[in-house]
Amino acid sequence: MKFIAITLIVHAPDPVTGVRPSTRDRFREVVGNALLAEELGFDGFGVGERHERPFISSSPPVVLSHIAALTRRIRLFTAVTTLSLLDPVRAYEDYATLDHLSDGRLELIIGKGNGTAQRDLFHVTPEDQWDRNAESYELFRRIWRNDRVTATPRFRPALTGAEVWPRPLQQPVRVWHGSATSRASVDLAARYGDPLFSANVTHGIGPYAALVRHYRERWEQHGHDPALATVGAGTAGYYAAPTSQQALAVYRPVFEGQLALQHRMGLEPVFTTLEDFVERSSALIGSPQQVIDKVHRYHEQLGHSVLHLHADAGGLTETRHRDSLELFQSAIAPALRHGIPDPPWGWGSPAVPVPAAEPAAAP
Secondary structure, eight states: OOOEEEEBBBOOOOOTTOOOHHHHHHHHHHHHHHHHHEEEEEEHEEOOOOOOOBBBOOOOOHHHHHHHHOOOOSSSEESSSTTTSOOOHHHHHHHHHHHHHHTTTTEEEEEOOOOOHHHHHHOOOOOTTTHHHHHHHHHHHHHOOOOOOOOOSSSSSOOOEOHHHHOOHHHHHHOEEEESSOOOHHHHHHHHHHOOOOOSSSSSHHHHHHHHHHHHHHHTTOOGGGOOEEEEEOOOOOEOOOOHHHHHHHHHHHHHHHHHHHHHHTTOSSSOOOHHHHSSSSSSEEOHHHHHHHHHHHHHHHHOOOEEEEEEESSOOHHHHHHHHHHIHHHHHHHHHHSOOOOTTTOOSSSOOOOOOOOOOOO
16 A cells, blocks of 8 residues: 655644744744655655635645655655646646656646636636546546647637647656545546545445446446556545554644534534544544555545545644654554555656757757
């Protein structure tokens, strides 16, 4: 099993202290967490994309490019790239550039990933958002694989023998499809033989497991090898301590602060007590053995080979956040790596060609 740390770069008051960092300091936290993830041995670090409050993750290529310059090994994920909102040509240019700057460490998780404010900002409607997502992905995919592209898309101007530069380093880049509640993303992933990343955060496992089963069914219907179907899954929270009592005691004020925030935002919480949250959500809170056992229970239904943890402290002190991640890598990850297989294609770049000098421009 592989492990990635992900942030959506929420810019809100700390759920325990109520202190809201400056925008500059929040970005510094994100970069620091990426460096910590590489230091501790995580396999990937992901940055989300949102275009509405309370997020400041509107430009993941910029953030990931900065992180790429400061790291050497860790793979860099988007979580998710909201292709339903973006011009696929411009998105390709950004990510092909990042692919080179990161020496081929880029992985994309794409998805609709938009709320009402984001749709209004980009003039996307609930009726056309899924069609936009599919069309943008299909065109993005063609541009990544072909030197020239001719296409007549519905949601952007036509392309005629178009060349888009730079050409990418990875040929091709791996693209995951983020899945939360709709079959549309699942169907798109299965059609193209791409891996699926289940959000697995807001509710209990039932609806997510149903979508993963649908993905595997559609995967086979499209003629793909069942052994190559690949699933990643998120978690609703993480905090491990030597004993379950310690973990619950430390995490309780974090959960209560998050619950209060949901009430202030007018949201109806799915889990109203910490005990229910720990029992029925995907949150990994407890002793190392409890975390290991829960991941295995989820794996029985999802069959996932990649797991994401939240990169942000999210109400924990910096020391407790680091201690918990260190405990994950020392006492939890080794058991999960041993007991749950890696993705069937391993890890790393799908294909990074041998570098070749580009032809000089004509005088």
